[in-house]
Amino acid sequence: MTTSLVAPELQNLPSIKPRIDSEIDSLVAALPDPKDLTAEQRRGIIARYTAVLEGNFIYWMTAAYLSVQRKRRVPS
Numbered sequence: 001m002t003t004s005l006v007a008p009e010l011q012n013l014p015s016i017k018p019r020i021d022s023e024i025d026s027l028v029a030a031l032p033d034p035k036d037l038t039a040e041q042r043r044g045i046i047a048r049y050t051a052v053l054e055g056n057f058i059y060w061m062t063a064a065y066l067s068v069q070r071k072r073r074v075p076s
Contacts, residue, residue, distance in 0.1 A: 034042060 037045075
């Protein structure tokens with residue numbers, strides 16, 4: 001399976017860059033302003049994200065490692 005079969009829109013990457021930038025801008029705009037949060041609220045946000053990321057980090061890195069290993073073994 002090639003990228004063109006899975007995501008044909010990725011074949012012309014520069015054409016989707018504005019959409020990606022727009023989505024990023026929308027996400028950032030939806031985040032609360034850190035200046036408006038108390039120290040306790042900021043620590044709570046960091047704690048929640050740390051718990052999520054630490055719980056998945058090993059799995060993500062293992063998947064990335066295995067993906068790279070498979071791509072090295074597959075003849076071009």
